[in-house]
Amino acid sequence: MSERIIGISPYSKADDLIELNGCVTLDGVQERIDIPEKRHLILYNYSLTNGEILVPRNHDSIRVLLRPSMMKGHAQRDFEHLLLKGESTSDILKLRVQVWCKNTRWCSTQLNMKLIEVNGRKELCFDIPLSEVKEEIIISGFVTREAGNNKSELRKANSIFSVLSNCEDVSIQIDERKEIGGNHLPIVPENIGELLFDIHGLDNDFDLPVIKYSENLKEYFVRDDSKTVNATFMMAMFYFLDAYLKWLIFRCRYDVHDKNHKGLVETFSKYCGTTKSELVEIIEDKKYSENQVKTYLTLSHKLLKGIQVDSPVKYARELSQMIREEIK
Numbered sequence: 610m611s612e613r614i615i616g617i618s619p620y621s622k623a624d625d626l627i628e629l630n631g632c633v634t635l636d637g638v639q640e641r642i643d644i645p646e647k648r649h650l651i652l653y654n655y656s657l658t659n660g661e662i663l664v665p666r667n668h669d670s671i672r673v674l675l676r677p678s679m680m681k682g683h684a685q686r687d688f689e690h691l692l693l694k695g696e697s698t699s700d701i702l703k704l705r706v707q708v709w710c711k712n713t714r715w716c717s718t719q720l721n722m723k724l725i726e727v728n729g730r731k732e733l734c735f736d737i738p739l740s741e742v743k744e745e746i747i748i749s750g751f752v753t754r755e756a757g758n759n760k761s762e763l764r765k766a767n768s769i770f771s772v773l774s775n776c777e778d779v780s781i782q783i784d785e786r787k788e789i790g791g792n793h794l795p796i797v798p799e800n801i802g803e804l805l806f807d808i809h810g811l812d813n814d815f816d817l818p819v820i821k822y823s824e825n826l827k828e829y830f831v832r833d834d835s836k837t838v839n840a841t842f843m844m845a846m847f848y849f850l851d852a853y854l855k856w857l858i859f860r861c862r863y864d865v866h867d868k869n870h871k872g873l874v875e876t877f878s879k880y881c882g883t884t885k886s887e888l889v890e891i892i893e894d895k896k897y898s899e900n901q902v903k904t905y906l907t908l909s910h911k912l913l914k915g916i917q918v919d920s921p922v923k924y925a926r927e928l929s930q931m932i933r934e935e936i937k
Contacts, residue, residue, distance in 0.1 A: 617708055620766040621691055624927060625886055627704060627727055629750050631675035633781065635668045649879040651782045653921050665783045665832050670738050672701045673748065673781070677704055678729035688752065691773045693760045698724050702773065706750045708735045710742040719918045724752070744784045750776035777884060779876075785921050790835070794849065796820040798827040806845055808852055817869045820849055836931045846916060850880070853911055857922040860906050863892045880915035881908045 630643040633650065640657050644650050650673070655663040665671065679685070688698045703723050709716040720733045737746060738820055752774035758767040766773060799821040801807045810818035822830060857873050858864075864870055874892075878885045888908075894901045917924040 618647060620771065620773075622773055622775075623687060623691060623765045625777055625884075626680055626687055626774055627677055627708065627750060627752070627776050629681050629776055629779050630729065630798065631673060634672045634674065634858050635663070635665065636670060637668065638663070640933060642676075644781075647879060647882050647919075648777055648779045648884070649782070649919070650780070653782055653785050654923065655921070656926075657893060665739060668739060669737055671781075671783075673708060673737065674730065675735075675748070676729050677706065677727045677733070677734045677750065685727075691765065692764055693758050693762050693767060694757070694873040701754055701756055701759075703755050704750060704776075706733055706748065708737055708746055710727055710744075712743040712745070713741060715741040716743050719742075739783065742783060745780055745782050748779040748781070761930050763815050764818055777886065782921070789843055794820060794853065795855070796822065798822055798824040798830070800824050806848075808849070811852065811856055814860055814911060815867075815887065817863070818853070818856055836934070840928065840931060843922065843927070845912060850876075850912060854881075854909060854912060855861075855881060855905065855930070858892055858901060858908075859896055861892065862911050863889065877908070877912070880919055881911040883908065883911075 610899055628642065629648075632643045634641055634651065638657070640659070640769065642652070642655065652663060652665045657663055685698050688702055692698065692701055703721045703863050704724060705719050705721045707717050707719045717735050717737065720735070721735070722731055735748075753773045754766060754769055754771045754773065757769040757900075759766060795817055797819060801821055803822060805823055805826075807821050808818050809814060810823055829835060832838060853873060854877055857870075858878065861870065874885050874888050881888070891901055891904045891908075894904075
């Protein structure tokens with residue numbers, strides 16, 4: 610039996626009570642680009658309403674404008690059980706927000722607001738110099754204590770700057786990604802007989818399955834300048850991602866600390882239009898339960914649309930361009 614490390618907070622928390630809504634603007638572009646509900650925005654090759662295609666690197670900076678608000682069905686009083694006796698949410702708690710980049714370690718100044726201001730009206734503004742970031746930026750929000758207290762109550766934080774609640778991160782993709790599906794799926798050449806593609810390891814309950822392709826095509830498949838290769842992977846991607854979605858939901862023994870599992874959850878939350886917490890909940894549901902099966906069928910249909918629309922590769926436009934160049 611393998612050992613698993615289970616992280617347990619020393620005090621009670623209540624995550625995902627606040628959502629980070631807002632938009633992005635770029636210098637020289639009049640249009641405001643809304644952050645979608647799924648909390649992932651792909652700016653690379655974004656289609657503006659005037660028909661122009663956006664390439665963020667052609668600009669010096671981007672501006673992120675946020676209007677945090679309480680999640681539907683929640684209110685400021687939902688934080689009260691996290692405080693010590695006699696404390697007020699208005700006096701003790703604040704929402705803090707920052708933008709950061711994992712690849713370059715760049716981080717913005719933290720901006721904050723009182724919980725009474727978290728109503729969708731007050732705006733926080735971040736200016737991000739594109740020379741300082743790469744691939745993707747993350748917007749993180751968290752509610753912290755702004756005052757310490759000598760009192761001690763079971764499972765309640767009393768130290769200043771203790772984080773009592775985390776918001777779901779918002780990610781904004783700036784540059785093109787080369788990895789399959791946004792997060793790397795293992796793919797290797799192998800002698801698989803007459804097959805072009807195969808997936809091995811779908812019976813595993815922890816390790817990611819591996820995509821294998823015919824070894825005879827290795828010299829071609831490592832190229833990214835071949836229209837035939839690009840079209841082949843575009844079409845195959847539907848099956849690859851759906852197979853991984855089924856594996857994740859019905860087979861995977863999900864571990865919140867495993868980077869591969871977390872990577873898949875992030876990918877499918879983007880393409881299936883759902884939150885990471887909702888996806889994890891259905892993964893941890895009873896395997897092959899009626900609810901799990903119904904939810905998979907819904908997500909699978911959304912995946913078919915999402916990979917065409919929310920991927921850096923816009924399928925209809927990309928294929929049209931290939932066809933036009935082919936018939937010249």
